Amino acid sequence: MNEQEFGFETQAIRNHLEKSQFQEHSTPLYLSSSFVFEDAEDMRASFTEEKVRNIYSRFSNPNTTEFVDKVCAMEGAEAGYAFATGMAAIYSTFAALLDAGDHIVSAGSVFGSTHALFMTYFPKWNIETTYFDINKPETIESCIKPNTKILYAETPTNPGVDVIDLELLGQIAKKHNLILIIDNCFATPYIQQPIKYGAHIVVHSATKLMDGQGRVLGGIAVGDAELIRKIYLFSRNTGPAMSPFNAWVLSKSLETLAVRVDKHCENALKVAEFLESHPNVNSVKYPFLKSHPKYEIAKKQMLLGGNIIAFEIKGGIEAGRKFLDKIKLCSLSANIGDVKTIVTHPASTTHSKLSVEEKLAVGITEGLVRVSVGLETVKDVIADLEQALS
Secondary structure, eight states: OOGGGSOHHHHHHHOOOOOOTTOOSSOOOOOOSBOOOSSHHHHHHHHTTSSOOOOBTTTOOHHHHHHHHHHHHHHTOSEEEEESSHHHHHHHHHHHHOOTTOEEEEESOOOHHHHHIIIIIGGGGTOEEEEEOTTOGGGHHHHOOTTEEEEEEESSOTTTOOOOOHHHHHHHHHHHTOEEEEEOTTTHHHHOOGGGGTOSEEEEETTTTTTOSSOOOOEEEEEOHHHHHHHHHHHHHHOOBOOHHHHHHHHHHHTTHHHHHHHHHHHHHHHHHHHHTOTTEEEEEOTTSTTSTTHHHHHHHOSSOOSEEEEEETTHHHHHHHHHHHOOSSEEOSOOSOSSOEEEOGGGTTTTTSOHHHHHHTTOOTTEEEEEOOSSOHHHHHHHHHHHHO
């Protein structure tokens, strides 16, 4: 049977390193900073890359290789590189592909640290970013300049859970010869594969659903081999590599990604339906609710709706704070994608440094609450949210 014929779950479980002489059933940890050579010629050929082999764990390691190979198979990518964190993946990808004077066109609804890269740090190197409204994709082409190199978006977005048409982005990128980079963290490659729609690079914070248990940090970029080569060379010299231990943990986590995400999404839909019917909730955004403005697009490009819900609580910022204070079962944390349900009030926490105008521009109202639905008994999660909303 050809490997391409295997299902998602089979590839996630059976795509692993060759067994050592010990014939282990589970890939061992390779906690080694470096690797030895047979002789001078072996060493020379390895450093000139005439041989593909491990040299130093900042470059590659058997555990990071297994993790990268799994994600490449899931995303339909040619190559990849694993990073210490999701933000290391995003920064290194942009830094490797951009030159001074280049321009980025990005959806305005991006993670706070990504926003800081675009608005605070990249301008120091004469790299500018123009934001478009993710709910007005018809404005994207008007943002493109002669020096635009990258088109970037998250879908679904953080924290507003907006959705953008990946097929449209792929068409725009192709028409204008742009590099399309998609942050696929909220969806995971189980739910959505942006490369099918024309993305050149897909980035993830592996800290989230890929790990799924709040244990380790990690990031990854996968996609076109030629572009990944540039990212690899940049990262090899600047040092944001993932540790072998974290890669080992994440590779094992991917083996259960599908079954975990299935349950996350089943629970999330039930929680979203509950919130939509609650009198103290103004509105709910969840991709697989028919009330989501991009429901049809979500159904087209996503297998399931994900585990993140955004809802608007009545009473604004004070109601949001009181809601958090009344939570008993769920966790108050900035993380997402954990087996434990997590609630966050972005306006007073993760996005509190943004101005009111900046918050509203990316859909963050004073009463917005983000819920990362976990794997607990869903009636217990709903009961906790209900008592906190009452």
